[in-house]
Amino acid sequence: MRRAGLILAIIGWMLVPAAAQQLIWLGPLEGVASSKATDVTWHDGQLVVVGSADFGSGWPHAFRWTPQTGMIDLGTLSSSPFASSSAAAIDPTGTWITGVTDVESGAAHVFLWSAATGMTDLGAVGDTALTSVSAVSSDGMRVAGAAESPHPRAVAWTQGSGWAFLFDTDWASHAHAMTADGQTIVGSFSYPDNGPNSAFRWTAAGGVEDLNQTYAALLGGLPPSFLDGARGISPDGRYIVGGGFNGQTLRPEPYLLDTQTPFVRFLGLPGNAIYAAEARDVSADGQVVVGTALASTMPVGRAFWWTPDTGIEDLNAVFADALSDGSWLSEALAVSPDGRYIVGYGSHAATNSTQAWLIDRLGTTTEAGEAAGMTIGWQCYPNPFREVLWVQLDLPQAMPLRLAVAAADGREVAVVHDGWLHAGRHQWSWTGRDAAGRRLPEGVYILTARGPRVSLSQKVVLLP
Incomplete structure (x- = not known):
């Protein structure tokens, strides 16, 4: 895995059960x-x-x-x-x-x-x-x-x-x-x-x-x-x-x-x-x-x-x-x-x-058929990282999205973004800290992006 980062192109939207609301x-x-x-x-x-x-x-x-x-x-x-x-x-x-x-x-x-x-x-x-x-x-x-x-x-x-x-x-x-x-x-x-x-x-x-x-x-x-x-x-x-x-x-x-x-x-x-x-x-x-x-x-x-x-x-x-x-x-x-x-x-x-x-109340703001065949660009770099992890998403259309970090055991430890995003490029940084601002221990963490009919995840490594 290159330190310059990992670029994932997701063709189509991963179909996951939509939330009731x-x-x-x-x-x-x-x-x-x-x-x-x-x-x-x-x-x-x-x-x-x-x-x-x-x-x-x-x-x-x-x-x-x-x-x-x-x-x-x-x-x-x-x-x-x-x-x-x-x-x-x-x-x-x-x-x-x-x-x-x-x-x-x-x-x-x-x-x-x-x-x-x-x-x-x-x-x-x-x-x-x-x-x-x-x-x-x-x-x-x-x-x-x-x-x-x-x-x-x-x-x-x-x-x-x-x-x-x-x-x-x-x-x-x-x-x-x-x-x-x-x-x-x-x-x-x-x-x-x-x-x-x-x-x-x-x-x-x-x-x-x-x-x-x-x-x-x-x-x-x-x-x-x-x-x-x-x-x-x-x-x-x-x-x-x-x-x-x-x-x-x-x-x-x-x-x-x-x-x-x-x-x-x-x-x-x-x-x-x-x-x-x-x-x-x-x-x-x-x-x-x-x-x-x-x-x-x-x-x-x-x-x-x-x-x-x-x-x-x-x-x-x-x-x-x-x-x-x-x-x-x-x-x-x-x-x-x-x-x-x-x-x-x-x-x-x-x-x-x-x-x-x-x-x-239906859990998604787009009709199910509209998402087919679209591409989501997804970057996390550098990986592994010590001070700052940069996350970049290229969205084909507007949608609500929750970008969060979980520990290896599945516990959510930080939320990077939770809300509506416009179509286009978006970028965030995560400094390896939890929701209370405390530095997390070194190890493997899971970065997830969840939205209507969208589910992306990527392992990232936090160095000491």
Whole structure:
């Protein structure tokens, strides 16, 4: 074996059983100081994630991420180096992104972004400061959110007519989600004089309705159940999710409302230590619900998912092996319409920061047939080595990959990389130290590269 290194050309991808699901940290992959993913879609073979990230300025900027481009900074509508922006939602087709940005005056305005138009200023509601935006239609003709006037009030912007309040009254309210055609908006509102919160549905044809009144027959009982708010809606409007009070269990639980059948299903809580949970989004077929739970034992949230097969599960338990370093999934904020991808944010232990994450429920982000006949270039040099081992990979297409080092007995001792990689050449160094930074004893170690349908390994020798 030459000290200059060993070059392995792997023709085709080695087929190994794909994991049932995969967790990918997007922020650390991109080298950003902190990040949050707020929405995701999959359309015509393209995966797109949006959110906000600190790219090094100390101020968050809206981002758009794809496996091909990585995390792209969408910027702001202000020339100030201290300006910030955040992307809140992307339409189901992946064309339109909406969020909030600082403008030259220092005020916060809603923006609408597309690859064709760039970032467009949608302004604010009169003299009020728009505090949030939450949804955009597939044609980019309508967005929904909330404005301070003086308390939050649900609003919608429509191409040609601008901003308008959804409620005729000045009751406190928030618009949280919208159907793909922009004709239905759901959210939460409060009755006056400290009255209860309630879920609402607004339609372009009929205006606002209280979902607790519309579906009172489904919520009956002693005590009756109650829908506190609507946080997500399927693209066609059939399914609505949120948080409410389950009259049978006497607990705050997430719910799934099927408006077609109709029925209301409370989803339970993911664990004995959980005292409340709220659903944030639902897939197009109503088969995947995601959200956040609260535990009495922890000050931070716990991301969850629900499916008819698994029931409600704490994602920190589902991905316990991947989170063994102390990382944590705090909130699951969105699921793609097809139910495959889930995004949110959490605590990333290695960088001691809040970071965006992506879950692929099928364990791979490429179709099985796409990998056939491709070549992966793989170099480890010098080998044997004493101070630094260089590892180089040439990838034919983007993929998540875990590059790790194991001792001869199979124990993993170090992780060189764990996350998404773009197509092209990548290089890392390993200095013969374990995860805690301690120098490992001389001997034979196994360098492995694992990804969707990919399994590579190479023996390397660490000299004294």
